[in-house]
Amino acid sequence: MPRRRVFNPLTELLAAALLVVLVLVVNTWQFSLAVLVVVVVPGVLLSGKPRQIALAIAVAAGPLLISSFLLHGLFFPEGTTVLAEWGPARVTAEGLQFAALTGLRLAVFTGVLLTAALTVSIPELVSTLTHRGWNRRLVFVVGSAVGLLPHVAERARQITRAQQARGLVVGGSLPSRVRGLLMVSVPLVTGLLIDAAERTQLLESRGFSSPGPRTSYLPDTDTAGQRTARWLMAAGVLGFGCAWYAVGAGR
C-alpha cells in the first residue's frame, strides 16, 4: 500500500534536506539519535515500502558504518581510555564514541534522504516544478528519472537474454560476470545514444524549447500555505544555524 500523501513533494524534499542540515549543525549524538528514533524510524515504517527502503539504507550506509566502527573503534589516536589492546590496535572509549556519533549521523542522512527520495511522487514533483516555473531543463533531468532508469534496466535485461541466446555464458566466476557486463554496455549505450538523438528531435518538435510559459496536465497540488511553510522552514533553519554557531563561538 502506498502511503497517503499529505504534503507536496517539494515540501517533503525540502523538509528532508533541512533536517540533514540541522543534524550537521547541532552535531551531538543525542540529537542525531532523537531524529533517528522520532523521525526516521516512524517515517520508514509508515512509508508503505519499509523493506525496500531498509534494504536501500543498508546497502548505502552499511559498508560505511562497518568501516567507520573498525577504523575509529580500533585506531583513534586521541583516545585515552583504553578498553582493549591487540598490538597496534587499541579499542578506546573515545574512539567508540566518535564512531557512534558519525555512524548515527550517517544513518540519519541516508535514512532521511532515501525515505524522501524513494517515496516522493516524481510526476507530482515535475508537475509542481512546472507550475512554479522552474528551469525546463532541470525539470527534464528530474522528470526523466521517471522514465529512463526503469527503461535502461529493462533494456539491459533484454540485451543480456539476447546475448545468452548467442552463446554468452553469464554467471560463475567474477571475470565472466565482468565480461558479461561489458558486453551488455556496448549495445545498451549505443541504443541509448540513438534514442537520445531521436528524442532530442522529438522534444524540439513538441515545443520543449519554446519560449513562454508552460502548463502541466497534472493539477497543482502545491498550496500557498505550503509555499509559505517552505520559506519559513528554510528561514528558521538558517536562523537557528546562525544562532547556534554564534552561541557556540561566544562560549
Place this chain on the structure above:
Amino acid sequence: MIRLECSSYAYDGGPVVLSGVDLAVEPGALVHVVGPSGSGKTTLARLLAGQTGAGSGAQFRGALTLGGDRLGFSGSPEDPRIDPAAWSSTVAYAAQRTEGQLSMMSATVAEEIAFGPANRGMPAGELRAAVQATAARLGLTDLLNRDPRRLSGGQLRRTIIAAAVVGNPRVLILDEPFQGLDAGSRAEVARTLEVLRAAGTALLICAPMLPGSAPQHSRVLALVSGRPVFDGTLAQAWTAGLERYAIGTEGSAPDVRRDPPQGCAAPVAASDVRQDSTGGPLTELAGVSFSYRREGTSGQAEVLRGVDLRVDPGDIVGLTGANGSGKSTLLQHLNGLLRASSGTVTVAGRLLGRRTATGRLAGAVGFLFQDTDQQLFERTVLREVAYGPTAAGAGREGAQERARTALAAVGLGHAAGEHPYELGFVERRLVAFASLIASEPSVWVLDEPTAGLDLRGRNRVGELLLGHAAAGGAVILATHDGAFADALCTRILELKDGRILSGGARRGADGA
C-alpha cells in the same frame, strides 16, 4: 498544402540518398511511399517533417512549401532554418523506432499526449479536454492512466500517434507505423489512421511493401535507390510490376527458389531425413506449462498449459495466434531462456535441467529475437557474426570462416567490414540471421522473422529456411505473416490461451 521538391539530398559528406522527388500532399490525401530498404523513404519522411539536417552537415537542394510559404534550400549554411515546434503544429511526424518517441517525462499515457500542448502553454482546462478528446477519438481512453513504457506494440504506436496529433495537425507523416506489429495491433493502428483520415488529416505512410488493402485511389510513390520509379494510384501500382524493384504487396506469397541458396548444404529430401540414424526428434516439449507471478500481486498468470510439441529433422513449424497467446513464451523454452513450471524440454537428446546455462545451448538452438538491435553488439559485421562460433570455441580463423560463409548465405558478403549500426534495418536483421546461422545450430527458433523486411529480404529468409530444413535441420517460427507460413511451413499450429488448438496436419516440406 505541403510540397517537397528535392533535387538532391546527402547526409554529411555521403552519397546522394534522395533525388528527383516532387511530391505534394493535399488536404485529406492518403499517400503511400514504398520502396525496399535503403530507398530513401525515411529521408523523404524527415524532410516533409521539416528535419532538413542543416545542423548536422546534411546537404539539401530543393524546396519545401507549406501553406503559401516556399522555403528554398541550396545546401549552403545560409539556408533557412525550420522551427520544429512551429512546423509540427501543422505537419506531425511519427518516426520508425518507437524507443526514441516517448518524452520519458511522463508516468501516464495522458501526460505523454499532453506533453506537446503543455510545452506550448495550453491552459490546464483546455489541455485536459484536448487529451480526453484525442484519446476518445483514437480509442485510447482506457489506457490514459497506464504507464507508456509498459504498453503492447500496437498500444505504444497509437499513443505516439495520439501525442503527435493532439494539436490537430493537417498532415501526419508515419515512417513504417506497422513494423513489428501483429495482425491485431496492425488492425488497431489502421483503425486509428482511418479515423484521422476521415476527419480530414492528410496521411503519408512509408512502408517497404504496397498495402494489401487500402483505398484503391490512394496515391503511391515508389522509390528505388533514392529515385522515384512509380507515381500513381494504388490500383495501378498493384499491376505495375513493381516486383522488379523488389517492391511486393503485403500478404502475397514469398517467391522462393526451391534449391537452397549458396552457403547451405545440398538439399536432402525431407522424408529421407526423418529416418536419420537416431530417429529421435531434434527437440521436444512434453506437457510443458509455464506461469509467472503477476506484478504486485501474489497471483499466478498461466501462459502455457500442457503443451506437447515434437520437432523432427526437416520440419518447418509455424506458430500462429493472437498477441499474448503464448507464442514467444513457447519459443523461449526451446533455448532455455525460460524454464517450464512443469513438463520437460528436450534439446538434441538432452533433457534441459534448471541449471543448464542458456549460453551453452547456442550451438544446438539458434534464436532470432523480434527486436534485432538488442542482439547486435560488436564493432564490425564480421566480428558480430563470428561471435557465436568463437564463444563455442571454434578458434579465430575457423569462426571467421564460418561467419563469412553465413554472411554470403544471407547476401551480405560485401558488408563484413561495416559497423552493424551503419546498415539499414533489413540488413541488420539479416546480420542477426547470419549470426544465428554461423553457430550452425540444428534447430532455428525465429520470432517474427519477416517483420519489417522488404520483398528481397523476405524471399531470402524463405530460401534459407527451406535450405536448412532440406539439409536435415528444423525451424520453428512464430509469425503473423500468414502467406509466408502457408508457403513454407510443413505444419502450422495455432496457439490459444496457452494451448495448441490445431494439431497441424503434416504437409510436405514444399508446403504442398
